[in-house]
Amino acid sequence: MSSGRNTVMIYLCVTGGVLLAGLVAFAPRQIWLPAVALAFVIAVVPLYRFVMASRRTRASMEPSTLYVPPPPPPVEPREQRVDQVPLPSQEDDYDFLFSAVVLWTPLDRLWEDKRVNLAALATDAILKRAQEITEHREPGRVSLVAHELGGILGTMQKDHTGQVQAMAESVQVLLSPQDQERLDKLAEVRKDRVVWEHDRKYEQSKREYLEEDVLKDTGSAVVWWLVKNDDQVEKTVNDIGLLATLSSAANNRKLPEAAGYEFDVMPSVNGASPVDDLAAFLCALDLKEQRDLFVHQIALLVHNYGRPDVAEEIERRFDLAEPSAPSDSHAPDDPEVDGQNPWNDQ
Secondary structure (H helix, E strand, O other): OHHHHHHHHHHHHHHHHHHHHHHHHHOOHHHHHHHHHHHHHHHHHHHHHHHHHHHHHHHHHOOOOOOOOOOOOOOOOEEEEEEEEEEEOOOOOOEEEEEEEEEEEEOOOOHHHOOOOHHHHHHHHHHHHHHHHHOOOOOOOHHHHHHHHHHHOOOOEEOOOOOEEEEEEEEEEEOOHHHHHHHHHHHHHHHHHHHHHHHHHHHHHHHHHHHHHHOOOHHHHHHHHHHHOOOOHHHHHHOHHHHHHHHHHHOOOOOOHHHHOOOOOOOOOOOOOHHHHHHHHHHHHOOHHHHHHHHHHHHHHHHHOOOHHHHHHHHHHHOOOOOOOOOHHHOOOOHHHHHHOHHHHO
């Protein structure tokens, strides 16, 4: 493209030179002087443009000779060590002990000319960044907090003044030996409490099962005992009295009449006292809640029929309140009473 343009320029210059020479040689002065001036202008403008374009082309092709100053060398980070600095945790009175190496660099090249303790600014910035994390962490998670702080503090960040940037490495987080011992004891107590609560709930559930299901009545107890003894019917029948006593005691009901008594002799005519016969008779009746009233009435009748010694024996045997003395209206020879007493006909 540039070579074609150069050829055109040369052709124009030669043609213009020939025409100009012809005008000067053959034409009068009034004609060729304006023509020479016009030709000069026409020739000079393209020539000027051609020269400027050539210079720009050479300038773009030749390497630049302008001086560019090299970038300033990077500032090596300074170090500041912090040891065992207490930082708050999530729990009151339990502090983390923070240790690390603080690396910092100034943000102003003229920092040496300023009366500012940049190391202190960098340390303060690291401690504040660490505190924002530790005050929301449990003291029992020391190792986890140390790894978390190592990642968060491992990047350079500006401080609040904008004069220094800092990071931390070799981060360590510990607890005091006393705090660690207390936390270990509390953890052991919590674990024991969980086990105790589990045992207590298990025992409570077992009690409810026995009270509300197995021993809620004698029938339920008998069925349960029959299943527990592999359908041994004879054994279950022999244990019915015991099961009835257990059922009544579990539900705060009055014990069965035969529960508290052991008879030395079986009911019989020979050798048995009247009270023994009465006890056997009560066992056969199984009056439950009405037993005391029935025995009291018998004792009163026996007393009224002239056997106060037997009445007292009945009271002692069955642990009854002493009956009141018989009134005249209840005497056996009272005609009105005799009319209502079934034994008067005998």
